[in-house]
Amino acid sequence: MRSTSPDAPQNKPVTVSIVSHGQLELIRPLLEQLDALSAAMVDKVVLTINIPEPDLLAGLRFRFPVERIENSVAKGFGANHNEAFNHCASDWFLVLNPDIRFDSDVLAPLVAQAAPDAGLLAPRILEPGKETPEQHRRLITPLEILMRRRPGYPIPAVPDWIPGLFMMFRSSVYREIKGFDERYFMYGEDFDICARTQLAGWRLQIAENLLTRHEAQRASRTSRRHLWWHVTSLLKVWASGPFWRLRWMRDRAD
Template structure:
């Protein structure tokens, strides 16, 4: 999967004009002595690869912050290792950002492996929204379909129209102006996993605009904390508590 991420990223970078190599940080949160191998084909002309390793599993946000602290770029893309970029994705994204300087954070159209759209823009959640979406079986989840559709912004998020200022966007692909990201000090390190993107999205609105641009397209292979086992459920609940403690509790 990581090799495919690198391949599609290189394809997207080649479409930029003038062509210029990007600095790619591969953050390895594995334990010392258990580092991942760099995938075949990783050494490409389209990017300069720097692996950040040896720090152990410091969590998702803190791991990304290791790269954010180092970068001197104009734009910084937070990218999960389960993402395939559309070939024209970066051209469309950077063209939009160049034309709209008020934009601090851009989120794309996201589809799954079957081609269906994933609705990963969010309104502010309630505890009931999170429980119904994350942990109820599909048969029971249908009882909350209208509520969840509103939470997932299905009334406004489509495949054609740009949507300004969705409250929360997914951390699987977050394209920032680097100066905005540095002013926010990156991700809040108090979240080990889950809700760090919710937190960062809401803080971004305080200093810049957030935008959903469907001309920028990606394929996302991941998601679903409840399907990943008990440890992930505990992390999800712990991070949800921290999130609501910071931004206010909403039960129903």
């Protein structure tokens, strides 16, 4: 691991975990936005280099440390963030996609709004070319996937799960549920960890008044390998205990 440590106070509330799959060109503006808008909140950024790539961040300095983990062998989404969590000493652990963008500080108001029983926080996400944020997600099933874009789809007031683009965990909760399930390689782990968070008695809290942008890199729509990972991960979700326990809990609530 390499670390850059500017002269800045430590023990700020948020550790940020970002994983690069040859994406440092995308990550540079994200770090610059965090530095410009949210430096007062960021204790450190743990940047995982999952595959070898040119160092496009060489010589850059930010108002927070950037600790680098350079993998000798590529790991999955959950394994990378679980390793990054081992370097977290702050109250909140933020899993962030390289292609998330900020127009204002989201971290401070998000933490300020956190309810005592909220284990996982997120803002609303605006996708490219859209004027309104992504709709909340219901329990993921084959029927839900087919129906979610159709007119009349019943959008829940509170989501059953949120995608892994922006997930701010209470660190004690992430530790309690033992982080991501590493049996998922790249898809499905976001639903699974949301299910286990709720099954442990914590809720997902969405800040309806806060917005981030997603410069979407939808590899599963263009890559057969990513599509295969996506489909096999969904099958793992539907065969998992957390899926069925959350479904039973939702059925009881209805």
